[in-house]
Amino acid sequence: MSRTTEQLLIRGGQTLRGEVTISGAKNAALPLLCAALLTDEPVVLHNVPRLQDVRTMLQLLEFMGVRTRHDADGTVHLHAQTLGEPEAPYDLVRSMRASILALGPLMARIGYAKVALPGGCAIGSRPVDQHIRGLQAMGAETVVEHGNIIATLPRGAKRLQGARITTDMVTVTGTENLLMAAVLAEGETILANAAQEPEIIDLAEMLIAMGARIEGHGTGRIRVQGVERLHGCEHSVVADRIEAGTFLCAVAATGGNVLLKGARAKHLGAVLEKLRDMGVSIESLDSGIRVQSPGAASGELVAQSFRTTEYPGFPTDMQAQFMTLNCVVKGASTITETIFENRFMHVSELIRLGARIQADGKVAVVEGSAQLSGAQVSSTDLRASACLVIAGLVAQGETRVGELHHLDRGYDNIEAKLRSVGADIQRV
Ligand SMILES: CC(=O)N[C@H]1[C@@H](OP(=O)(O)OP(=O)(O)OC[C@H]2O[C@@H](n3ccc(=O)[nH]c3=O)[C@H](O)[C@@H]2O)O[C@H](CO)[C@@H](O)[C@@H]1O
Numbered sequence: 001m002s003r004t005t006e007q008l009l010i011r012g013g014q015t016l017r018g019e020v021t022i023s024g025a026k027n028a029a030l031p032l033l034c035a036a037l038l039t040d041e042p043v044v045l046h047n048v049p050r051l052q053d054v055r056t057m058l059q060l061l062e063f064m065g066v067r068t069r070h071d072a073d074g075t076v077h078l079h080a081q082t083l084g085e086p087e088a089p090y091d092l093v094r095s096m097r098a099s100i101l102a103l104g105p106l107m108a109r110i111g112y113a114k115v116a117l118p119g120g121c122a123i124g125s126r127p128v129d130q131h132i133r134g135l136q137a138m139g140a141e142t143v144v145e146h147g148n149i150i151a152t153l154p155r156g157a158k159r160l161q162g163a164r165i166t167t168d169m170v171t172v173t174g175t176e177n178l179l180m181a182a183v184l185a186e187g188e189t190i191l192a193n194a195a196q197e198p199e200i201i202d203l204a205e206m207l208i209a210m211g212a213r214i215e216g217h218g219t220g221r222i223r224v225q226g227v228e229r230l231h232g233c234e235h236s237v238v239a240d241r242i243e244a245g246t247f248l249c250a251v252a253a254t255g256g257n258v259l260l261k262g263a264r265a266k267h268l269g270a271v272l273e274k275l276r277d278m279g280v281s282i283e284s285l286d287s288g289i290r291v292q293s294p295g296a297a298s299g300e301l302v303a304q305s306f307r308t309t310e311y312p313g314f315p316t317d318m319q320a321q322f323m324t325l326n327c328v329v330k331g332a333s334t335i336t337e338t339i340f341e342n343r344f345m346h347v348s349e350l351i352r353l354g355a356r357i358q359a360d361g362k363v364a365v366v367e368g369s370a371q372l373s374g375a376q377v378s379s380t381d382l383r384a385s386a387c388l389v390i391a392g393l394v395a396q397g398e399t400r401v402g403e404l405h406h407l408d409r410g411y412d413n414i415e416a417k418l419r420s421v422g423a424d425i426q427r428v
């Protein structure tokens with residue numbers, strides 16, 4: 001991967017037809033990999049996507065003394081028999097904020113953790129105060145020193161203590177961190193205002209397979225009875241609902257008929273409802289989701305307004321991709337981003353391609369029926385890069401998307417998957 005020179009060259013105008021297999025979810029795989037820190041026995045994870053974030057997480061775990069192996073078939077073997085350096089250094093945390101997910105498991109397993117404080121990033125300031133406050137409620141002593149969060153157990157204490165924790169807002173990785181801390185704590189923990197994302201359910205199911213006692217995952221109140229030790233397990237990563245959603249928007253915009261193998265309609269409720277209201281045909285099958293669309297150029301599809309909210313609401317991680325779609329179908333729409341304060345960075349790049357969008361604070365107003373025309377654009381974050389790829393697929397002429405390190409963080413070979421259904425796209 002090259003940070004400066006690689007680009008995706010897309011020649012727009014092709015409809016998409018065929019089948020694409022959806023990979024395991026980045027946002028599930030990252031906490032699941034960290035959960036391997038909770039046991040001295042081997043853990044096997046299947047369906048782990050081949051992504052830069054996964055490589056970074058494996059590097060971090062290896063740094064801490066975990067033995068890891070990522071097989072070509074997507075299986076990852078992990079063994080955290082002994083933990084040498086319970087530390088997540090800044091270089092790794094900076095390139096992947098999800099490194100913060102080492103904090104909870106390290107505190108649970110060895111009662112000590114040093115994790116670099118993640119800085120702000122393109123989409124917002126993204127503090128981790130709720131992760132720290134939750135651990136403090138469980139008895140951890142924490143200091144922030146030289147840019148690191150250092151967490152320890154009080155003198156004489158052997159384990160974290162169960163606690164009732166109500167986070168100030170719904171936080172996905174915060175819930176995951178505290179859940180992983182709670183499974184080995186002494187006594188009962190209640191996580192109120194917990195995140196309900198499918199990735200939380202996947203993590204809870206893996207922890208239960210390791211011997212944890214958890215109830216209520218998938219609701220806003222998770223109840224955990226701490227156990228003294230966890231054992232190894234074998235688990236398969238849930239399908240990536242955001243990758244699936246990205247392909248849904250691509251097919252809706254270009255037109256065509258594609259089966260997204262392995263995608264789960266029940267995890268995409270809010271997005272599928274908007275697509276159906278737009279005029280896209282969606283079929284939920286045992287094997288995945290079939291999407292059929294006449295394409296934006298038909299003039300038959302109608303833009304949809306939406307607000308991003310926590311699951312089961314419309315996901316912020318789908319906001320940029322759906323914005324591209326709203327730019328090219330007919331009608332005006334309003335998009336409100338409520339989760340992150342700076343997640344409209346793609347707007348100026350979409351405007352370079354001919355989109356008509358006005359963004360002010362957390363609201364963007366999109367005027368539809370734009371005929372995009374290919375241009376050189378730059379990714380500003382992971383989902384911004386995906387929205388530019390979709391724009392390139394419908395734009396007239398050639399689009400070049402740069403700064404691909406954002407895309408490679410979270411998409412498993414997106415250009416090969418798009419090419420296999422007829423897109424004219426290559427990495428140059
Ligand atoms: C690896 C992973 O799973 N990433 C996802 C996770 O990120 P992540 O878990 O970082 O996002 P959160 O759910 O924690 O963030 C939600 C909001 O709460 C704020 N907040 C969060 C924690 C905290 O201690 N203090 C605080 O103020 C954040 O700044 C944000 O405004 O959920 C986001 C929201 O669905 C998704 O966009 C990310 O793709």
Ligand SMILES: C=C(OP(=O)(O)O)C(=O)O
Pocket residue numbers: 026027097098317382383410
């Ligand atoms: C924002 C995202 O990820 P992360 O939390 O890893 O930055 C995302 O997946 O869109």
